[in-house]
C-alpha cells in the first residue's frame with residue numbers, strides 16, 4: 001500500500017518536473033552548472049573504473065581462452081564486447097548512482113529542510129521543475145558521453161594488458177577489437193545509459209524532495225537513493241537487454 | 247489588506263488551527279504572537295498557500311486566494327515577499343544573485359536596472375560590500391538582512407516574516423525589528439510578523455493577534471497588551487523573570 005502511494009507521488013512529482021521552465025535563460029544557466037557537476041566532475045572516476053575493468057576483462061578472457069585452436073584475436077573481440085555491452089553502461093551507471101545520485105538527494109533534501117524549496121514556491125516558481133529538470137536533462141546528455149569515454153578507456157585498459165604481458169600481442173588485441181564491429185551495440189548501450197540516467201536523477205530528486213525533518217533524514221534519503229536506483233538499474237538492465245537484443 | 251476568514255487546519259486527526267479570523271491591515275505591522283507550538287508558522291503557511299486550509303479562506307485585498315488555481319495565485323505571489331525562519335537563501339547563489347533572483351524570474355528589466363535595484367535594497371538593509379559572499383559565509387544577522395533584501399527586491403505589497411529575529415543577539419534582533427518597521431512604512435506594505443519575542447511585540451505591535459493552542463485568544467496592540475486581564479495572554483507576556491519583576 002505504502003509502495004503504491006510512493007509510486008503515485010513519484011509520478012506526480014515527475015509531472016511537475018517535466019514542464020516548461022519559467023525562464024529559459026535561468027534554465028540554461030542551471031543546465032550549464034549541472035553538466036559540469038554531473039558530467040565533467042565524473043570523468044576521473046569513470047576513467048579509473050573503466051581502465052581497471054578493461055584490463056581485468058582482458059586478463060580473464062585471455063586465461064580462460066587458452067585453447068591453441070582459438071585465435072588470439074578472440075581475446076580483443078570478447079573484451080570489446082563485454083566493455084561496450086555491459087561494463088561501460090551498467091557498471092559505470094552503478095558508480096554514478098553512488099556518486100551523482102547521493103549528492104543530488106542530499107542537495108535537494110537540504111534545500112527542503114532549510115526552507116529553500118518553500119522560498120521558491122512562495123515566489124510562484126515550480127520548485128520541482130526548477131531544481132530537478134536541469135539535472136535530468138544534463139544527465140541524459142552527459143551520461144552517454146561519459147559511457148563512450150569509458151568504452152575507450154576500457155579498451156585502452158585491455159590494450160595495456162596486451163602490451164605489458166605476454167598473453168597476446170598488441171596487434172592481435174587491436175585486430176580483435178576491430179573484428180565484426182556492429183555500431184548497434186554502442187547504440188544499445190547509449191539507450192541503456194540514458195534510461196539509467198533517468199532512474200538515477202529522478203529517484204534522487206524524489207527522495208530529496210520528500211525529506212522532512214533534519215540532517216538524519218537527509219542522510220537516509222541519500223542512502224535510499226543509492227539502494228533503490230542501483231536495484232532499479234539492475235532490473236532495467238535485464239529488461240532492456242531482453243528487449244533490445246532479442 | 248489581507249483577511250483570514252474562519253481558517254481551520256488539520257494534520258491527520260489533530261486540529262492545529264481552529265476557526266481563526268484576523269484582518270491584517272495595510273501599512274501596519276500585524277503581529278501573530280504565541281508560544282512555540284501554538285500554530286504561528288502553520289497559520290503563516292496557510293496565509294501564503296504553502297499549506298492548504300481545510301476550512302475558511304484567505305483574501306488578498308478582496309481576492310479569494312484559497313480558491314485560486316496555480317496561475318492566478320502566481321499573480322499574487324509576485325506581489326508578496328517572505329522572510330523565512332532560517333533565511334532560506336539559495337545556496338547556489340551569492341548574496342547579489344539571491345537578491346536579484348525575484349527580479350530575474352518576474353521582470354524583464356535590463357541587467358543594469360536590476361543591478362541598481364539590488365544595490366539599492368542591499369544598502370537599505372545596511373549590507374554593502376557583501377555582494378559576492380555565499381550564504382555559508384554570512385553571520386545570522388547578515389543572513390536575515392539578505393533575506394529581507396530578497397523579500398523586498400521586487401517591491402512587494404505584502405511581506406511575511408516568520409520569527410525574523412530568532413537566533414539573534416538582542417541588539418541585532420532590535421535592528422532587524424526596526425528595519426522591518428521602517429520598511430513597512432516606507433513601502434506601505436501589509437506586513438505580517440510571527441514572533442514569540444515580547445520585546446519585538448513592544449517594538450512593532452501595531453495590530454497584535456495572540457494565538458493560543460491554535461485558537462485566536464486575544465487581539466490588541468502594543469499598549470493594550472500590557473494592561474489586559476486575559477489570563478492566557480498574561481501567562482505569555484509575563485512569562486520571563488524580567489517581565490514578572492517589572493509587572494510587580
Ligand SMILES: Nc1ncnc2c1ncn2[C@@H]1O[C@H](COP(=O)(O)OP(=O)(O)O)[C@@H](O)[C@H]1O
Nearest residue numbers: 257262280281282283284285286287288289440
Ligand atoms: N507538517 C506538519 N505535520 C504535522 N504536524 C505539524 C506540521 N507542522 C506543524 N505541526 C504541528 O503543528 C503545531 C504548531 O506548529 P507551528 O505552527 O510550527 O508552531 P509555532 O507557533 O511555534 O510556529 C505543532 O504542534 C506542530 O507539531
Ligand SMILES: [Mg+2]
Nearest residue numbers: 286287288409
Ligand atoms: Mg514557528
